[in-house]
Amino acid sequence: MxxxxxxxxxxxxxxxxxxxxxxxxxxxxxxxxxxxxxxxxxxxxxxxxxxxxxxxxxxxxxxxxxxxxxxxxxxNPKFLEILQEVFSKYAHEDPEAQSQAQVMVSTAGANLYSGGVLTGHNRRKNKRRADMGDSSGGASGQGGAGSAGRGGWIHISDSRRPPDFGRIAWPEDIFGSLEVDSEGHFVGGDGNYQSSGTYRTVTRDGILGLSPFLRAKLVQRLKELDQQ
Structure with a gap:
């Protein structure tokens, strides 16, 4: 409805x-x-x-x-192209991604939710994972919890299905990734954003869910193109 x-x-x-x-x-x-x-x-x-x-x-x-x-x-393939263009330019400026980068290299460990984005404690249980088995990787796969001082990659993910603690999002929920150095800074200043190539606009968990910052940037770009 x-x-x-x-x-x-x-x-x-x-x-x-x-x-x-x-x-x-x-x-x-x-x-x-x-x-x-x-x-x-x-x-x-x-x-x-x-x-x-x-x-x-x-x-x-x-x-x-x-x-x-x-x-x-x-x-619409064109929409996804525009989305990736915007993420490539602005994902490293997203406050949620910046928080995630700091948590990743923290010696205190990480509280990674919403596809690796730092948010409040998530108690949601995913029935599909229970039924099918959890194929999502542990935090070490993204340089998450336990990666203090090493750097690595963090993932920009859809908010429709936050993963469990210490896990990363399913491939169909990941827009792309940003590279972080050992001090929690984005490599090259912009994190060398890489598209995942696996994102799906709709899954059984819902449709496109963006952080407020990235949604605003995407809408701004769409408005610019609509006026051309």
Missing amino acids: FAVRTTGRLAWGSRRWIQLRGVSTLEGNSHIYVFPDEGASGSHILSLLPTEPANAALAIGITSKLPPTTDSLRE
């Missing part, structure tokens, strides 16, 4: 969703806007931009279902 950010009067409602005259957004993802796809009946364009008509060339993708699923969403 999807929620609607209202700019008008109530037209119809129920416990699960409401239809209002306004800008539609995905339920639980108020930053992702939903527009009807004029070229395909029953399909919807998903975008980080609220402007209408939606610019499909800059959209996240097109889905035949709401909420989108791994089978219903047709990803």
Whole structure:
């Protein structure tokens, strides 16, 4: 289902969703806007931009279902290219990535959550891991807990499924990685960002989830391109 950010009067409602005259957004993802796809009946364009008509060339993708699923969403390769361009330029400036870099080289150990990003304590249990076995690597695989003084790589990951303590995110949730030296500084000043090549926009755990900083930078870039 999807929620609607209202700019008008109530037209119809129920416990699960409401239809209002306004800008539609995905339920639980108020930053992702939903527009009807004029070229395909029953399909919807998903975008980080609220402007209408939606610019499909800059959209996240097109889905035949709401909420989108791994089978219903047709990803927009151009959007992912823009996302990686923005991350390559700004990921090292993300306060969450900077915190993660400092934790990685700390002799006090690390509290790594949300794909290696330092956040509050995460008590979520992942049923899929329990059912399928945890294939995500330990912190040592990213230079995390126990890597004090050595440096290594930290991962910029989707926030839809924070990994358990001391683990890194699943490959489908990792956007890319940044290189950190033994003092917790980004190598080369920008961390030599490397795209993972494994990220998926939608998984069984949800759709695109970005840190506030990187989402703002991505939206800014999309707006610039939309105005060209």
